[in-house]
Amino acid sequence: MNLFRLFSRPQSAPAARERLQVLLAHDRASTGDSDLVTKLRDEILRAISKHMQVDSEKVSVKLERGIQVSTLIVDVEIPFDAARKAA
Amino acid sequence: MGKVIVVTSGKGGVGKTTSTAALGAALAQNGERVVVVDFDVGLRNLDLVMGAERRVVYDLVNVIQGEAKLTQALIRDKRVETLYLLPASQTRDKENLTPEGVEKVIASLKSAFDWVICDSPAGIERGATLAMRHADVAIVVTNPEVSSVRDSDRIIGLLDSKTLKAENGESMEKHLLLTRYDSARAERGDMLKVDDVLEILSIPLLGIIPESMDVLRASNVGAPVTLADGRSAPAMAYFEAARRLRGEILPVTIPGEKRGFFGKIFGRKAA
Numbered sequence: 001m002n003l004f005r006l007f008s009r010p011q012s013a014p015a016a017r018e019r020l021q022v023l024l025a026h027d028r029a030s031t032g033d034s035d036l037v038t039k040l041r042d043e044i045l046r047a048i049s050k051h052m053q054v055d056s057e058k059v060s061v062k063l064e065r066g067i068q069v070s071t072l073i074v075d076v077e078i079p080f081d082a083a084r085k086a087a
Numbered sequence: 088m089g090k091v092i093v094v095t096s097g098k099g100g101v102g103k104t105t106s107t108a109a110l111g112a113a114l115a116q117n118g119e120r121v122v123v124v125d126f127d128v129g130l131r132n133l134d135l136v137m138g139a140e141r142r143v144v145y146d147l148v149n150v151i152q153g154e155a156k157l158t159q160a161l162i163r164d165k166r167v168e169t170l171y172l173l174p175a176s177q178t179r180d181k182e183n184l185t186p187e188g189v190e191k192v193i194a195s196l197k198s199a200f201d202w203v204i205c206d207s208p209a210g211i212e213r214g215a216t217l218a219m220r221h222a223d224v225a226i227v228v229t230n231p232e233v234s235s236v237r238d239s240d241r242i243i244g245l246l247d248s249k250t251l252k253a254e255n256g257e258s259m260e261k262h263l264l265l266t267r268y269d270s271a272r273a274e275r276g277d278m279l280k281v282d283d284v285l286e287i288l289s290i291p292l293l294g295i296i297p298e299s300m301d302v303l304r305a306s307n308v309g310a311p312v313t314l315a316d317g318r319s320a321p322a323m324a325y326f327e328a329a330r331r332l333r334g335e336i337l338p339v340t341i342p343g344e345k346r347g348f349f350g351k352i353f354g355r356k357a358a
Contacts, residue, residue, distance in 0.1 A: 011276025016233050017283045024240050
């Protein structure tokens with residue numbers, strides 16, 4: 001092995017360790033409920049569509065998993081006339 | 088009454104069959120009566136690793152279906168006389184394994200042997216859950232690699248919920264067998280260390296088997312590594328693990344870690 005590469009390359013094991021810790025915390029908590037994001041997406045969509053017409057293609061629901069907290073990001077594009085009707 | 092051990096992992100290719108054969112032989116070399124049982128119906132391989140592939144007449148499915156007696160299906164090892172193999176079927180599919188049938192076979196094996204070691208198929212389905220169902224002790228085989236650790240975590244969850252012991256409210260005794268460990272790579276920070284895996288999975292350590300050519304060499308000739316070359320690094324690690332299974336308290340040594348300055352420079356490969 002090239003000595004320069006040996007010293008310049010960052011260690012990869014700490015990344016493996018951290019990724020596993022985050023992943024397993026979630027795996028353990030949500031076994032059997034793997035479609036949680038799908039459920040949330042459907043319910044959120046239903047709640048919004050009670051009040052305005054939204055295109056289901058234009059809704060994005062993302063889940064970002066962190067060590068302490070996870071963030072659920074819901075991005076709904078509201079068309080101009082739907083917003084006006086609601087106002 | 089013998090002890091039933093399941094060797095399991097979730098992920099395939101991490102060394103379940105190698106470990107089943109090596110531990111089974113190590114225990115039998117000490118004079119104990121051992122049977123290794125292949126649960127991988129449809130993809131049997133334990134017979135090959137044990138070097139008994141040409142002696143298989145009847146298998147586990149034949150016994151369960153009542154087509155053969157247990158004594159007809161058991162194959163006695165030619166090297167160690169207290170070691171036996173119960174092969175899996177290569178042609179039938181795993182639907183032929185019934186919970187009742189497995190229970191009967193395990194019960195008779197338990198009364199005739201000191202150790203019944205079940206080699207689980209990969210995955211988390213029927214074959215794997217039936218292999219672990221009657222176990223008293225579980226050996227979770229894990230490689231120091233992210234996907235293997237994740238699958239082991241999943242298997243630990245199943246051991247704590249889907250086994251008879253768990254259903255009876257008892258706790259399943261679980262041990263970690265870390266295989267294909269390369270201490271040089273771990274020291275360099277390019278492989279998960281023993282402590283990392285132990286901390287994540289939090290089950291006690293049974294042994295560390297170094298990554299080694301000797302394992303492949305043993306399977307090439309059809310001998311458990313503890314029989315093929317008892318002085319090799321993986322064989323010594325398996326012998327130690329077998330002693331721990333018997334209840335001995337031994338400090339776990341990390342194979343290949345005590346190397347001097349020159350060893351570090353010139354001997355990158357462990358074992």
